[in-house]
Amino acid sequence: MTGLALLYSGLGLAFWTTLLGVGICYTIFDLGFRFDVAWFLTETSPYHVVQPGHWLAISLSVVGAAWGIYITGSSIIGGGVKAPRIKTKNLVSIIFCEAVAIYGIIMAIPFNGVTPEEIGARNYHAGFSMFGAGLTVVYAISSVGVCVGIVGSGAALADAQNASLFVKILIVEIFGSAIGLFGVIVAILQVPAS
Amino acid sequence: MPGYSEFYFNVDHGYLEGLVRGFKAGILTSADYVNLAQCETLEDLKLHLQTTDYGNFLANETGPLTVSTIDEKLKTKLLTEFHYFRNHAFEPLATFLNFVTYSYMIDNVILLITGTLHQRPIAELAPKCHPLGSFEQMEAVSIASNPTELFNAILVDTPLAAFFQDCLSENDLDEMNIEIMRNKLYKSYLEAFYKFCEKQGGTTAEIMRPILEFEADRRAFIITINSFGTELSKDDREKLYPTCGKLYPEGLHLLANADDYEQVKRVAEYYADYKAVFEGVGSGTGEKTLEDAFFEHEVKLNVLAFNNQFHFGVFYAYVKLKEQECRNIVWIAECISQRHRTKINNYIPIF
Numbered sequence: 001m002t003g004l005a006l007l008y009s010g011l012g013l014a015f016w017t018t019l020l021g022v023g024i025c026y027t028i029f030d031l032g033f034r035f036d037v038a039w040f041l042t043e044t045s046p047y048h049v050v051q052p053g054h055w056l057a058i059s060l061s062v063v064g065a066a067w068g069i070y071i072t073g074s075s076i077i078g079g080g081v082k083a084p085r086i087k088t089k090n091l092v093s094i095i096f097c098e099a100v101a102i103y104g105i106i107m108a109i110p111f112n113g114v115t116p117e118e119i120g121a122r123n124y125h126a127g128f129s130m131f132g133a134g135l136t137v138v139y140a141i142s143s144v145g146v147c148v149g150i151v152g153s154g155a156a157l158a159d160a161q162n163a164s165l166f167v168k169i170l171i172v173e174i175f176g177s178a179i180g181l182f183g184v185i186v187a188i189l190q191v192p193a194s
Numbered sequence: 195m196p197g198y199s200e201f202y203f204n205v206d207h208g209y210l211e212g213l214v215r216g217f218k219a220g221i222l223t224s225a226d227y228v229n230l231a232q233c234e235t236l237e238d239l240k241l242h243l244q245t246t247d248y249g250n251f252l253a254n255e256t257g258p259l260t261v262s263t264i265d266e267k268l269k270t271k272l273l274t275e276f277h278y279f280r281n282h283a284f285e286p287l288a289t290f291l292n293f294v295t296y297s298y299m300i301d302n303v304i305l306l307i308t309g310t311l312h313q314r315p316i317a318e319l320a321p322k323c324h325p326l327g328s329f330e331q332m333e334a335v336s337i338a339s340n341p342t343e344l345f346n347a348i349l350v351d352t353p354l355a356a357f358f359q360d361c362l363s364e365n366d367l368d369e370m371n372i373e374i375m376r377n378k379l380y381k382s383y384l385e386a387f388y389k390f391c392e393k394q395g396g397t398t399a400e401i402m403r404p405i406l407e408f409e410a411d412r413r414a415f416i417i418t419i420n421s422f423g424t425e426l427s428k429d430d431r432e433k434l435y436p437t438c439g440k441l442y443p444e445g446l447h448l449l450a451n452a453d454d455y456e457q458v459k460r461v462a463e464y465y466a467d468y469k470a471v472f473e474g475v476g477s478g479t480g481e482k483t484l485e486d487a488f489f490e491h492e493v494k495l496n497v498l499a500f501n502n503q504f505h506f507g508v509f510y511a512y513v514k515l516k517e518q519e520c521r522n523i524v525w526i527a528e529c530i531s532q533r534h535r536t537k538i539n540n541y542i543p544i545f
Contacts, residue, residue, distance in 0.1 A: 074204045160212070
């Protein structure tokens with residue numbers, strides 16, 4: 001097996017063994033009552049879930065956008081060798097991918113506006129809904145970033161063959177970005193509702 | 195993750211895929227071939243080729259232009275492009291490109307052995323070898339006199355070592371045994387290549403599968419037809435067929451028992467695409483031969499490879515299409531230089 005596969009399988013094995021061991025110990029020593037999900041969720045402060053929502057939103061949206069940019073970028077470079085005219089026009093695809101990252105920043109601002117006095121220390125509904133908002137936007141944006149990237153790569157290579165195809169494929173990219181916008185709208189709706 | 199090649203293909207191979215598609219745009223179209231066919235001399239041909247992607251590849255040629263010079267220069271251009279791909283490739287594309295060269299290596303080894311058997315000097319044989327299949331120990335092949343010595347001394351260091359397992363049973367090198375050795379090597383190579391593509395999975399396997407299956411079946415048909423009238427027994431013949439094609443196993447068994455061309459054609463009729471290939475073939479001198487029909491089908495499959503993105507099949511298809519283009523240009527050049535223009539339009543247009 002390759003080194004990386006070995007590492008991942010080793011880590012996975014270690015993780016599940018630990019979990020299994022702890023679970024068996026709890027059962028044997030009749031300490032099962034300690035494994036209490038509801039206690040955990042109600043005893044911790046809502047900020048413990050708000051913050052993960054926040055950082056997931058901003059970081060993974062950038063990951064999705066970066067993923068899309070590298071997919072498009074390598075195809076533009078390859079296609080640009082024999083058809084140099086595509087170089088500048090196809091930067092538009094890259095800008096579309098980057099716009100997806102901007103959605104992530106847009107999401108970060110409402111999160112930032114949340115302060116302890118407004119949220120109320122015991123308002124769990126608020127906390128979890130903000131986490132949910134973060135998750136929503138994360139899934140939407142990272143997949144949109146990748147989608148726009150893949151379509152952009154196809155657009156670059158098609159443009160290299162036949163210049164009239166570029167604008168038509170760009171329309172597909174625009175629709176892809178629109179889907180990401182849906183995710184952002186839903187997430188923004190979730191934030192003030194808390 | 196197999197099946198999701200779009201996500202991570204471009205990390206290592208995005209640039210090369212874009213580049214090979216750029217090269218593919220430079221492959222001559224039917225309009226170019228019509229222009230070339232209207233040339234009166236080889237100098238005219240050279241002029242027309244200057245306007246295409248070939249540019250000034252013949253510019254440094256002194257002395258009168260011959261067809262063999264043109265052939266050599268065409269191959270050199272393909273070689274340069276291929277070496278660029280190979281040098282910039284990561285695994286697994288590097289192994290894939292190596293597999294592409296092995297078929298040319300096999301042809302070169304067999305050419306050198308046959309030449310040695312007929313006492314030809316190595317200097318005469320070396321230029322006839324296909325440049326894509328060159329390997330370091332090529333000159334040393336001529337000193338061997340039987341396959342074991344050939345293997346132990348020379349070929350064990352080349353990538354062809356793995357394909358020699360079945361051939362060491364031959365004791366001498368004579369005319370018949372060399373052909374058998376060539377076919378066994380090729381069979382072992384094709385099956386290894388097929389397995390490699392299947393292991394890659396995803397779009398690569400999907401695209402390469404019909405191409406390699408057709409290659410295997412085409413070899414089976416050609417071996418059968420060429421073995422009529424020779425002393426090759428039916429069992430021996432069956433051992434030479436590659437098993438990674440559509441004909442395996444029933445079709446190959448039927449082919450092994452065939453005795454003439456009509457029976458072969460009847461076997462082909464069980465399979466829809468091969469029926470279509472055999473139907474276009476005529477036996478007169480003006481009509482298409484079976485080889486031409488096979489080349490045409492191969493071109494069709496290779497062109498289809500460019501319809502998908504994010505797979506390795508585009509590299510294989512590009513090499514094969516460029517090879518077909520070389521054959522076309524050389525055919526047209528021969529017709530022009532021999533002033534025998536009746537069959538000049540028998541090239542196979544690609545795009």
